[in-house]
Amino acid sequence: MEVETEQGETGKSVMCVLTDPEGTTLGGTMYLPQNVGPIQLQQIVNTLLKNEEKLPYAFYISNQELLVPLGNYLEKNKVSMEKTLSIVYQPQAVFRIRPVNRCSATIAGHTEAVLSVAFSPDGRQLASGSGDTTVRLWDLNTQTPMFTCTGHKNWVLCIAWSPDGKHLVSGSKSGELQCWDPQTGKPAGNPLTGHKKWITGISWEPVHLNAPCCRFVSASKDGDARIWDISLKKCVICLSGHTLAVTCVKWGGDGVIYTGSQDCTIKVWETSQGKLIRELKGHGHWVNSLALSTEYVLRTGAFDHTGKQYSSPEEMKKVALERYNKMKGNAPERLVSGSDDFTMFLWEPAVSKHHKVRMTGHQQLVNHVYFSPDGQWVASASFDKSVKLWNGTTGEFVAAFRGHVGPVYQISWSADSRLLLSGSKDSTLKVWDIRTKKLKQDLPGHADEVFAVDWSPDGEKVASGGKDRVLKLWMG
Secondary structure, eight states, X not given: XXXXXXXXXXXXXXXXXXXXXXXXXXXXXXXXXXXXXXXXXXXXXXXXXXXXXXXXXXXXXXXXXXXXXXXXXXXXXXXOTTSOEEEEEEEOOSSOOOOOOXXXXXXXXXXXXXXXXXXXXXXXXXXXXXXTSOEEEEEXXXXXXXXXXXXXXXXXXXEEEOTTSSOEEEEETTSOEEEEETTTTEESSXXXXXXXXXXXXXXXXXXXXXXXXXXXXXXXXXSOEXXXXXXXXXXXXXXXXXSSXXXXXXXXTTSOEEEEETTSOEEEEOSSSOOEEEEEOOOSSOEEEEEETTHHHHHHTTOOTTOOOOSOHHXXXXXXXXXXXXXXXXXXXXXXXXXXXSOEEEEOTTTOXXXXXXXXXXXXXXXEEEEOTTSSEEEEEETTSOEEEEETTXXXXXXXXXXXXXXXXXXXXXXXXXXXXXXXXXXOEEEEETTTTEEEEEEOOOSSOEEEEEEOTTSSEEEXXXXXXXXXXXXX
C-alpha cells in the first residue's frame, strides 16, 4: 500500500511494517506519511483486515504505545528514517469498564478471615470462603448475605464456580471438597473425600468441551491432583507423579490439565485416563501460580459483558466454543508460571516442553500471575511489594507498578483488559491503568491484610476480603 507524499525533508515518508502480536505481517511494507498516527493506522488495519464493523486497535513500537504521529515518534526517539519501522497492532475491547472508585458496601457475616472471593461467570452472584469453615453466597442487588453454606470442618481455602454458573465447589484445609447449589446454598451431595492434606486449587473442565459442566480437578498439599465427576459424585482419576505438594492447577482449553508443584516442575496431563504427557522443567524453587492466556474465556464460558443468559447446555457449549476460538486465534494456548525463585516462565506447552522466555525482575517470590482477558498482557504480584506487567505474547517486561507498602497477594483484571486490581498485606486495594502505567485509584478501607480480590466478569463490581472478616464491594 503506497501513499503518495510531497517530497522534501518534512514530507519524507516512513517505511513501516504492520504485524499482529504473534509477528504475522499485514499487507507487506508500506510507505506512510509522517503525519499518520493511531487514528489513520486504525483505518488502514480495518481496511486490510476487511473488517465489516470497524474495530478499535492500539499500536506499539518496541513495546511502547504509539500515541503521536509517526514523524513525532521518530524525532523524539531519534529513530533513523532509513530503517523499517515495525508496528504491532493489538485489538482492543469494544466496550469500556469504569474504574471502581468507592466502597459501596461493607458486609459483615464471616467470623474469621475471608480467604477467597469469586464472582459467578455471569457476574450476578458472589461467593466467599473463610477461616470460619463456611462458604457464603451474597445477594449483589441488596448487598446482603444470601446463604451460609455449612458443612466443612476446617478453613475453606479455595472456591470455584463452574463456567456454566450452575455449581460452586469449595476445598478445605482438611482436604475434603464440597459441591453446592448456588440457588439454594445447600450441599449437592456428600463431601468428596480422597485427598489426605489441604486443597490448594480447583479448576473446572471448560464448558466448550463438555456441557453441562460436571468435571473439575483439585490440587492438594498431598502431592496429587484429582478429577471429580459431580454427576457420579466421586473421584474418577487420580493424577499422581509430583514428589511434593501440588500448589496450583488449571484445566486448559485444549482439554489438558496443568499442575504446578513444590517439586519445581509443571506437569501436563491428558484427562481421559490421567496419563502424564509432558513435564515442564526450569524453575529452581516451588511453583506458586499458573496462568493461561485463555483463562478469562474459560472462566466465563458463554457469558460476556452483555449479560445474555442461555436456555440449554448445547447452546452454551456452542457459544463458549465460538468465544474460545475467537480469543485463541491461530496461536497456541500460552501458560505462565510464577515461582519462589523470584522468576516466571512463559510456555507454549502444546508446542514444546522448553520455556519460551524466562521473565526476571521481581526481587522476592512471585505469588500470583494472571493473563489479561484478551491475552495481551501478563500481570504478576510479588512479596517485593510490586505488581509487574509483561507482554503476554513475547514475555518481555513492560512496566512495574509501585505503591503498595506490603506484599501483594492477589490480582484481578477488568473485563476490557484496560485496568488491573491488586490486593495487599498493606490493607489497601489499588487499581492500575494499563495505558498510562500509573495508579488510577487507591482504595483504602479494610482494617487489615487483604487476602482475596475479584473483579466481576461484567465489569460492574469488585469484591475483596481479608483478615478483618468483612466482605467489601466496590463500584465505579
